[in-house]
Every structure is written in structure tokens, then in C-alpha cells.
Amino acid sequence: MRDMTTDQSGDKLDRLFAEYREACPDPEAGAGFMPGLWQRIDARRASNVVMLRRIAQVCVGATLALTLLMGAVLIPRFERAPVYSTTYVDTIAADHPNTYVDILTGDIK
Amino acid sequence: MLVDFELIERARSGDDAAFNQVVQAYRKRILGTIARLIGRPEDVEDVGQEVFLRLYYSLDQLRTSEVFEPWLYRLTVNAAYDYLRRQRRRQESRMSDLSEQAVMLADAAESGKKRDEEQRRTKIRELVDSLLGKVSEEDRILLTLKEVEGLSLKELEKIYRVNENALKVRLFRARQRVLKAYEAHKEKPDDQEV
Numbered sequence: 001m002r003d004m005t006t007d008q009s010g011d012k013l014d015r016l017f018a019e020y021r022e023a024c025p026d027p028e029a030g031a032g033f034m035p036g037l038w039q040r041i042d043a044r045r046a047s048n049v050v051m052l053r054r055i056a057q058v059c060v061g062a063t064l065a066l067t068l069l070m071g072a073v074l075i076p077r078f079e080r081a082p083v084y085s086t087t088y089v090d091t092i093a094a095d096h097p098n099t100y101v102d103i104l105t106g107d108i109k
Numbered sequence: 110m111l112v113d114f115e116l117i118e119r120a121r122s123g124d125d126a127a128f129n130q131v132v133q134a135y136r137k138r139i140l141g142t143i144a145r146l147i148g149r150p151e152d153v154e155d156v157g158q159e160v161f162l163r164l165y166y167s168l169d170q171l172r173t174s175e176v177f178e179p180w181l182y183r184l185t186v187n188a189a190y191d192y193l194r195r196q197r198r199r200q201e202s203r204m205s206d207l208s209e210q211a212v213m214l215a216d217a218a219e220s221g222k223k224r225d226e227e228q229r230r231t232k233i234r235e236l237v238d239s240l241l242g243k244v245s246e247e248d249r250i251l252l253t254l255k256e257v258e259g260l261s262l263k264e265l266e267k268i269y270r271v272n273e274n275a276l277k278v279r280l281f282r283a284r285q286r287v288l289k290a291y292e293a294h295k296e297k298p299d300d301q302e303v
Contacts, residue, residue, distance in 0.1 A: 009292050013284075016291070017256040020237040023230035026141025027153060033136065034129070037158045041165050 114174035146189040179267035243290040248283035
């Protein structure tokens with residue numbers, strides 16, 4: 001009995017859906033539909049360009065800040081601990097003390 | 110297919126005139142589907158524009174023109190789903206809007222016969238909307254596509270990208286819930302049968 005009632009309700013529901021389909025026909029788009037759509041497309045395109053520009057600005061700013069920071073941190077460190085504390089000539093002279101004296105006195109053999 | 114593959118290919122490659130033609134070919138059908146999915150005539154164009162906007166920016170992701178229609182339906186379903194989710198928060202105001210709309214529609218009808226017919230249609234719309242309101246937004250959309258739009262399980266499979274059995278189960282459950290709500294509605298003594 002219950003199944004029969006459910007079946008009947010199911011049929012009625014099917015009819016109701018069909019009537020709903022008829023009660024909601026496909027509407028015609030208004031005159032402003034296409035211009036409105038293109039306006040939204042252009043607005044999205046413009047917002048994408050603005051966003052890309054903003055990302056580019058942020059990237060440039062971050063790169064600049066990083067460069068300055070690296071400069072501020074690394075340059076004083078290099079200045080404090082130079083790699084070569086003596087000149088090239090001093091180093092060679094230290095390795096060859098006799099030759100150095102000979103060169104200075106003009107007594108090269 | 111309402112347009113040929115070549116037109117879709119042209120639209121895909123960035124031809125705006127071709128895109129315009131695609132929109133013009135499909136807009137009536139899509140607006141009709143949206144109207145039945147969301148049940149709010151005043152917002153149909155807005156959601157429709159959202160669908161075609163998404164289409165414009167996602168056409169390059171379309172693998173082949175053959176799957177264009179399921180793709181468009183998927184965009185429609187997603188836009189309708191987003192709309193319904195937003196609307197859920199404003200459901201109370203929606204009910205008052207609907208009755209206001211019904212009054213306006215009834216007032217706008219010129220002759221008595223026309224008014225009666227419009228009232229009957231409005232009643233059906235309100236009843237089906239309230240019945241579909243008893244299930245989740247996802248099930249509402251799925252049920253509408255199957256029962257009202259008349260899409261086949263094969264077509265739904267392409268749109269949802271899930272297998273037929275899973276769809277059948279979901280449809281059965283959703284239909285049972287709506288059926289239960291319909292039976293409860295009929296049992297109410299103060300409600301008139303539509």
C-alpha cells in the first residue's frame with residue numbers, strides 16, 4: 001500500500017517537474033546582455049593587468065631591498081677581512097728574499 | 110551542437126567575433142537552464158554573464174571542441190552552485206522576495222485568464238523551488254539537470270566526471286528526499302494541490 005502511494009507520488013512529482021519546465025521557459029536575453037558581458041570581460045582583463053603590474057612592482061621592490069640588504073651586510077664584512085693583506089710584490093719578495101736584494105742592488109746574476 | 114567545431118576552435122584561438130557567435134547561439138539555452146537551476150528570474154542574466162565570462166577565460170583549457178557542451182554545462186553548474194551558496198545566507202529575505210515577485214507578476218497580468226495562468230505557474234515555481242530547497246545545492250542542481258532539463262546519465266557523467274552508478278545513487282537519494290518533502294506538502298491541510 002505504502003509502495004503504491006510512493007509510486008503515485010513519484011508520478012505526480014514527474015508531472016510536477018514537467019510542469020515546472022513549462023512554467024520556466026527559456027528567457028530571452030535583454031539588450032544589455034552582450035555589452036554587459038564584454039564589460040565584465042574587459043574589467044577582468046584590466047584587473048589581471050593591474051594585478052600583474054602590482055606583482056611586478058612587488059618583485060622589483062623586493063629585489064631592490066634584497067640587494068641593499070646584501071650590500072649593507074656583506075660590504076662591511078669584506079672590508080673588515082680583506083682576502084689579500086699584502087701586495088703581490090711583497091708576497092714574491094717574501095718568498096725570494098735573496099733575489100729581491102739582488103734586484104734592488106742591481107746585482108742579478 | 111548548436112555551432113560547428115570550427116567556430117569553437119576560432120573562439121579558442123582568441124577570435125572575439127567567433128566567441129560572440131558562440132554566446133549568441135547558446136545564451137538562450139543557458140539562461141533557461143540557469144533560470145530553472147536558481148529559481149530567481151531577476152538574477153538569471155547576471156549568472157549567465159558569469160558563465161560566459163568563465164567560458165571566455167577558460168576556453169584555452171578545453172581539450173577538444175567535441176567536449177564543448179559538457180564543458181559549458183559544467184561552467185553553468187558551477188556558477189549556479191556558487192550563486193545558490195551565496196543565496197543560502199539570504200534565504201529568509203528570498204522567501205519574502207518571492208511572494209513579492211508573485212504579487213508583481215499577478216498584478217502585471219492583463220486579463221483574468223492570463224492572471225490565473227500566471228498564478229498557477231508561479232505556484233508551481235514556488236512549490237518546486239521549495240521542494241528543491243529541501244536538498245543540498247549539489248543535489249538540487251543534479252536533480253534539476255536530470256528531471257527538468259532532461260539530460261541523460263551519459264551527459265551527466267561527462268559534466269560531473271563521475272561514473273554512472275555513483276550518479277544513480279546520488280540521484281536516487283536526492284529524489285527520495287524531494288519525494289518525502291512532496292508527500293509532507295500534500296499532507297498539509299491548508300495547502301492546495303497544484
